[in-house]
Amino acid sequence: NAGVTQTPKFQVLKTGQSMTLQCAQDMNHNSMYWYRQDPGMGLRLIYYSASEGTTDKGEVPNGYNVSRLNKREFSLRLESAAPSQTSVYFCASRTGGGNTEAFFGQGTRLTVV
Amino acid sequence: GQSLEQPSEVTAVEGAIVQINCTYQTSGFYGLSWYQQHDGGAPTFLSYNGLDGLEETGRFSSFLSRSDSYGYLLLQELQMKDSASYFCAVNTGFQKLVFGTGTRLLVSP
Numbered sequence: 001n002a003g004v005t006q007t008p009k010f011q012v013l014k015t016g017q018s019m020t021l022q023c024a025q026d027m028n029h030n031s032m033y034w035y036r037q038d039p040g041m042g043l044r045l046i047y048y049s050a051s052e053g054t055t056d057k058g059e060v061p062n063g064y065n066v067s068r069l070n071k072r073e074f075s076l077r078l079e080s081a082a083p084s085q086t087s088v089y090f091c092a093s094r095t096g097g098g099n100t101e102a103f104f105g106q107g108t109r110l111t112v113v
Numbered sequence: 114g115q116s117l118e119q120p121s122e123v124t125a126v127e128g129a130i131v132q133i134n135c136t137y138q139t140s141g142f143y144g145l146s147w148y149q150q151h152d153g154g155a156p157t158f159l160s161y162n163g164l165d166g167l168e169e170t171g172r173f174s175s176f177l178s179r180s181d182s183y184g185y186l187l188l189q190e191l192q193m194k195d196s197a198s199y200f201c202a203v204n205t206g207f208q209k210l211v212f213g214t215g216t217r218l219l220v221s222p
Contacts, residue, residue, distance in 0.1 A: 042214035050208035
């Protein structure tokens, strides 16, 4: 059982380049999330998808777009990368409802130069 | 906006008991949960409180007071492997899950 799989694990981008971070879960979860983690800032919610077909902004959505491709997959796109987007990105999923246990992917370490 | 405040760092010795506090101000509240993250790793779920009171899971316990917008994680019989960052998280409604700033726990021999 793979759980939550993120690709790639590492990426270096030049300022202005675009890229898509991929996330897939095999637990039949309804809700999926994208977070970024910076030193001293905790986990900040970028976008989330409460269920297939819906997406909503989180705390720091500027500069990002998302697509809930199907129930399994939730991608995060950076259209024009900036150095301020250098961070570790985590995808997570959970069943939703009252159970708040979220399962995380292993993260993508992104550097924008 | 949402605010979940935690101490930035806590230190303790092996075998001791430590409490990590979380004070929250959120637009909605549907439960408080706790996560552990070792350096270089992903966060993993520890516990959940939907109602006031204490929940116990082995050496870890978590407490919630909704009237005080406050909760804590209690770690007993500390071990070196408990050195990690700990995050509280709140389900603010419509499946939106927000996290605190995190507390780094350092356990020394």
